[in-house]
Amino acid sequence: MTTPALRVSELTKDFGGLRAVDGISFQVEEGEFVGLIGPNGCGKTTTFNCISGLLELTSGRVEVLGQDATGMRPDQIQKLGLTRTFQHTRLWREMTVIENLLVPPRQQFAPSSLLALLRPGSRRAEKKRLADAYSVLDLLEVTHMAHNLASELSGGQSKLVDIGRALMSSPRFLLLDEPVAGVAGPLAMKIFQNLRDLTSEKGIGMLVIEHNMDFILRTGVDRIIVVATGRILMQGTPDEVRENQDVIEAYLGDS
Ligand SMILES: Nc1ncnc2c1ncn2[C@@H]1O[C@H](COP(=O)(O)OP(=O)(O)OP(=O)(O)O)[C@@H](O)[C@H]1O
Ligand SMILES: [Mg+2]
Numbered sequence: 001m002t003t004p005a006l007r008v009s010e011l012t013k014d015f016g017g018l019r020a021v022d023g024i025s026f027q028v029e030e031g032e033f034v035g036l037i038g039p040n041g042c043g044k045t046t047t048f049n050c051i052s053g054l055l056e057l058t059s060g061r062v063e064v065l066g067q068d069a070t071g072m073r074p075d076q077i078q079k080l081g082l083t084r085t086f087q088h089t090r091l092w093r094e095m096t097v098i099e100n101l102l103v104p105p106r107q108q109f110a111p112s113s114l115l116a117l118l119r120p121g122s123r124r125a126e127k128k129r130l131a132d133a134y135s136v137l138d139l140l141e142v143t144h145m146a147h148n149l150a151s152e153l154s155g156g157q158s159k160l161v162d163i164g165r166a167l168m169s170s171p172r173f174l175l176l177d178e179p180v181a182g183v184a185g186p187l188a189m190k191i192f193q194n195l196r197d198l199t200s201e202k203g204i205g206m207l208v209i210e211h212n213m214d215f216i217l218r219t220g221v222d223r224i225i226v227v228a229t230g231r232i233l234m235q236g237t238p239d240e241v242r243e244n245q246d247v248i249e250a251y252l253g254d255s
Contacts (some may be wrong), residue, residue, distance in 0.1 A: 003066040005030045005205030006051070007174045013046050020046045022230035031203040035216040038227030044209045046150035047085055048175050052084045053077045077090055081172030085179060089162040092151040097161050098146045100167050100226050101133040136164045139194050141187065156183035160191065176208045192219040213251040217242060
């Protein structure tokens, strides 16, 4: 049996008297593209914060790419190969889009990437990084904004550049928090398809938070984990989710 890229076991997170995440367990395989969906305040972002080391777990265990990551700092988890984006984008507003891509993600600075920035790199390495940055912009269909300041981007464009920054760290596993919020429907679908291709081509595991059930069911994700008030309501393929009675009652009742 292969080791999953991400394994979360009995994860619980309390904020004082509030239990935001209530003993959830799931795993994501390498190369798998999985959606995490649930209503506002059900604990999706908190789950990401616990996995990526920003919050201490109340109890439970997180394994990233075969290693116990429970209690590790964000930069240590990043070093294992896990990168995340934030629900509210964190771009360097005073820098251009392409410059934003060339700086490692904030709060996820691995010491080695800091050293790499300070050390005068070879010209060839710099050129390769620049070419990588442009292909990431192509993938996200924002190449035309390469030389605009991040402060000039729309909300949706900022989200896309933020995904680009995550991709630039050559992750082996990606957590994306509502990556296409504010991105218009057809482009959002295209971005999901591009991310899907990336998981297959590079074997990256991806866990993506979405709040729109109808949208996630049409994106071609491999599996969907449905969360309600800190617990997993069900997890399965899009077809299984569509046919699940609990999901129908909670989400799809009208259709
Ligand atoms: N740092 C914090 N301190 C106290 N309570 C928090 C904190 N972060 C989140 N919460 C609470 O935990 C619960 C889950 O929040 P979380 O942000 O994980 O929800 P979410 O599923 O990501 O929601 P949304 O879809 O609105 O982004 C909410 O009730 C929220 O108020
Ligand atoms: Mg959230």
